[in-house]
Amino acid sequence: MMAAIYSIFKKELKGYIQSPLAYAVIAVIMALAGYFFSVALFTSRIAEMTSLFMNLAVILIFAAPVLTMRLIAGEEQDGTMEFLLTYPVTIPQMVLGKYLASLTLFGAIIVLTFIFPGILLSLSSPDKGVILTSYLGFLLLTATYLAIGIMCSSFTSSQIIASVSGFGILLLFWIVGWLSGNISGPLGQFAKALSISEHYGDFLRGVIDTTHIIYFLSIIIVSLLISMLGVAKRAWS
Amino acid sequence: MIELSNVTKNYGNKTALKGISLFVKRGEILGLLGPNGAGKSTTMRIITGYMPPTSGNVRVAGYDIVKQAVTAKRFIGYLPENPPLYKDMTVKDFITFSAELKGFKGKEKTSRVEKVMEEVGVGDVKNRLISHISRGYRQRVGLAQALVGDPEVLILDEPTVGLDPHQINEIRQLIKNLAGRRTVILSSHILPEVSSLCHRVAIINKGKLIAEDTTENLSNALMGHQEINIQVKGPKEEVLLCLQNIPGVESVCSDSSGEDTSVFRVTAEKDKDIREKLFFTMAAKGYAILEMKSSKMSLEEIFLELVTEEDAVSSASKEDDK
Numbered sequence: 001m002m003a004a005i006y007s008i009f010k011k012e013l014k015g016y017i018q019s020p021l022a023y024a025v026i027a028v029i030m031a032l033a034g035y036f037f038s039v040a041l042f043t044s045r046i047a048e049m050t051s052l053f054m055n056l057a058v059i060l061i062f063a064a065p066v067l068t069m070r071l072i073a074g075e076e077q078d079g080t081m082e083f084l085l086t087y088p089v090t091i092p093q094m095v096l097g098k099y100l101a102s103l104t105l106f107g108a109i110i111v112l113t114f115i116f117p118g119i120l121l122s123l124s125s126p127d128k129g130v131i132l133t134s135y136l137g138f139l140l141l142t143a144t145y146l147a148i149g150i151m152c153s154s155f156t157s158s159q160i161i162a163s164v165s166g167f168g169i170l171l172l173f174w175i176v177g178w179l180s181g182n183i184s185g186p187l188g189q190f191a192k193a194l195s196i197s198e199h200y201g202d203f204l205r206g207v208i209d210t211t212h213i214i215y216f217l218s219i220i221i222v223s224l225l226i227s228m229l230g231v232a233k234r235a236w237s
Numbered sequence: 238m239i240e241l242s243n244v245t246k247n248y249g250n251k252t253a254l255k256g257i258s259l260f261v262k263r264g265e266i267l268g269l270l271g272p273n274g275a276g277k278s279t280t281m282r283i284i285t286g287y288m289p290p291t292s293g294n295v296r297v298a299g300y301d302i303v304k305q306a307v308t309a310k311r312f313i314g315y316l317p318e319n320p321p322l323y324k325d326m327t328v329k330d331f332i333t334f335s336a337e338l339k340g341f342k343g344k345e346k347t348s349r350v351e352k353v354m355e356e357v358g359v360g361d362v363k364n365r366l367i368s369h370i371s372r373g374y375r376q377r378v379g380l381a382q383a384l385v386g387d388p389e390v391l392i393l394d395e396p397t398v399g400l401d402p403h404q405i406n407e408i409r410q411l412i413k414n415l416a417g418r419r420t421v422i423l424s425s426h427i428l429p430e431v432s433s434l435c436h437r438v439a440i441i442n443k444g445k446l447i448a449e450d451t452t453e454n455l456s457n458a459l460m461g462h463q464e465i466n467i468q469v470k471g472p473k474e475e476v477l478l479c480l481q482n483i484p485g486v487e488s489v490c491s492d493s494s495g496e497d498t499s500v501f502r503v504t505a506e507k508d509k510d511i512r513e514k515l516f517f518t519m520a521a522k523g524y525a526i527l528e529m530k531s532s533k534m535s536l537e538e539i540f541l542e543l544v545t546e547e548d549a550v551s552s553a554s555k556e557d558d559k
Contacts, residue, residue: 007337015325083321083382086285087338088310 004089008097009104012071016105025063026109032059037116047126049116050204053134056113057200060106060145061174065166067105068149069159071098072231076157081231091231095150095224102146110139130206137203140216141196145170147223154230170196238263238420239284239390244293246279246444253279255444256293263389264417268435269424270540276444277424278318281392284422285315297390311340314388318395320379324368328359331367332381339386349385357381358407372399380408391415393423397430409434428536438536442544455543456533462487464532465503465512471524473499483518485509498527 016022036055041047072095075081084094120126152166153159177195180188192198199212239261246254254276261267271277283290286302286309295302300309323331332354336346354360357377362370367378376399383391396412397405412434415421425431431438432452439449448455469476473494480489485505492500505511512529519526 003340003342004338007334011323011326011334014330015323018325078321078324079317079319080321080323082282082287082317083335084338086287086310086313086315086317087335088307088340089338090307 001093004093005097005100008089008094009101012098012101013104015070016067016101022067022105025066026112029056029059029063029109030112033113033116037119041120047120047124049120049126049131049134052116053138053204056138057141057197058174060142061170062167064106064142064145065149065152065163065170068102068146069153069163069166071102071150072153072227073156073159073162074153076234077159081234091228095154095227095231099146099150099224099227102150103143106142106146107139110135110142127206130204133206133208134204136208137200137212140203140213141200144196144216144219144223147220147227148173151223151227151230154227154234157234238265238298239422240296241280241284242293242295244280244283244290244295246276246283246288247291253444254283254290257441257444257446258293259439259446259449261420261422263420265437266412266416266421266423266435268431268438269422269441270428270431270438270536271424271441272544275441277441278394280441281315281317281394281422281424285313285392286310287315287317311386312389313392314383314386314390315392316379316383316394316396318398320375320382322367322375322378322382325366327364327366328370328374328378329354329363331378332385335382336385341386349387353381353385356384357411373401373404376400377404377408380411389419391419391421391423393421395424395426397425397427405430428540432536440540440543448539448543452536452539453533455539462504462507463510465505465515466492466500466528466530466532467503467515467526468498468500468528469519469524469526470498471519471522472497475522476519476524477501479518479522479524480515483511483514485511485514 033052033056037049037052040051075084085091117126117131120131121128148169149162149166152169153162155165156162173194173196175195175197176191177198179191180195180198182188183191193215199215202209202212239259241257241259244254244257245252257276257280259267269277269280282288284295284297284302286306289303297309298312300312302309323334326334329350332350333346336350336353341349354363357380359374359377359381362374367375370378376396380393380396383393393412397408400408409430412421412423416434423431423434435452437449437451438455440447467480473491476499477489477491480486480501480503487504487506489501489503492502494500503511503515512531515529516526
């Protein structure tokens with residue numbers, strides 16, 4: 001059971017490490033993050049990372065689908081799905097192995113961003129609690145993006161369509177909260193409840209609310225379940 | 238070992254398989270034949286669990302391929318028509334990955350991978366990316382992947398396509414060596430290949446199984462009588478008379494004749510072997526038999542006969558429907 005997940009995880013992670021795309025995406029993320037971090041620091045002269053975490057969340061809307069698009073759509077495109085599905089591997093094992101590989105890659109990116117709080121700590125004394133809750137929020141956010149990315153990859157055999165639909169869905173989840181400013185009543189409340197930015201924002205303010213954690217975890221679980229169904233449906237039709 | 242009962246498959250409203258039942262014994266090599274689009278690949282994909290049948294069921298080594306998928310798949314090695322390979326992996330990495338998914342670990346895994354690479358002859362390209370190796374090598378890597386789990390059941394869809402004659406020979410030899418220990422279903426367009434490798438053939442046309450037997454039995458069944466070609470040295474008319482008087486002989490016709498030899502085609506009843514009698518009759522008369530050959534239908538002829546017969550029947554019944 002675990003062995004199959006681990007084999008697929010290893011294979012996908014190796015695929016990332018050997019692909020130029022992953023390095024290009026990491027380089028872009030880090031360059032932009034460095035830019036946002038230094039601009040915020042030099043203009044405000046406040047030792048905090050809220051604006052960086054906000055900007056990173058937006059950058060990942062574009063970066064996450066690019067790195068997840070291959071995971072399932074690529075198998076379909078290359079015909080290797082026929083390989084995987086005739087092996088003693090279940091669809092949940094396959095999806096989980098792939099998901100964990102993408103999560104590990106982004107975990108590495110998160111570790112790379114530790115340089116920013118490192119700089120702040122060496123220069124002054126930022127609020128460590130807020131940085132820690134921000135990182136928790138950022139981790140949950142990333143995990144959610146990746147789950148949605150995999151889900152989009154499971155609908156199609158085109159990697160381009162997988163990544164474009166990934167951007168679309170993530171962007172929609174990000175901006176849907178803006179509706180609540182314009183619409184009052186239950187619809188506005190609903191939009192707010194659905195919005196990633198609303199739930200993410202509290203972590204950046206130093207608040208850990210189980211509602212938010214449940215929100216992110218449910219999107220992850222639902223997306224992964226839909227991914228599994230997506231693979232099963234295409235193989236079984 | 239492999240059991241299909243009344244398997245059907247629809248793609249949307251197109252019917253690909255119309256109720257196929259098939260049984261393959263342990264250790265047997267079955268050849269799957271049929272024109273393009275007849276449903277060979279679909280049948281194989283269903284047996285290997287790539288897709289479920291619309292109705293009916295398939296058991297491999299006693300396990301249902303849909304309900305007990307993971308267990309059943311452990312028994313199967315499958316080489317699809319286009320070998321599915323991860324082009325960005327090296328040959329060795331890919332085969333190792335396959336071995337892991339088949340449940341091998343540690344030392345056992347390493348030795349299994351080495352062994353299978355040697356078996357199919359990809360040792361000299363093992364560190365190259367699959368995207369950089371030739372079609373023939375890819376086919377072998379595909380085969381390595383199918384063999385790595387040491388499966389009891391091998392499903393090979395066109396295993397020799399795209400290979401050069403030398404490689405074809407090697408792969409055939411490999412398949413022959415597997416026989417006895419493993420149960421094999423293989424499809425091929427090359428009919429001599431099927432008749433030389435397979436114990437039995439199953440012919441599929443338009444999603445239906447139209448024949449399933451040994452080549453010999455199919456040939457006998459289709460011919461309806463036995464046919465012997467014989468070349469005899471002696472006066473033509475008298476030899477002809479002699480031949481016609483042998484019991485069991487239905488008809489004799491002379492094909493061609495040289496100065497003092499003639500060639501005859503003798504047809505006789507299906508169940509009676511008249512060759513011995515023929516020999517002694519000629520010997521008693523002092524006519525020398527220079528050549529005697531019992532002619533059987535080749536697999537090509539069987540195949541064409543069955544498939545066209547089937548087409549004729551189905552088009553006739555369509556006419557009736559109108």
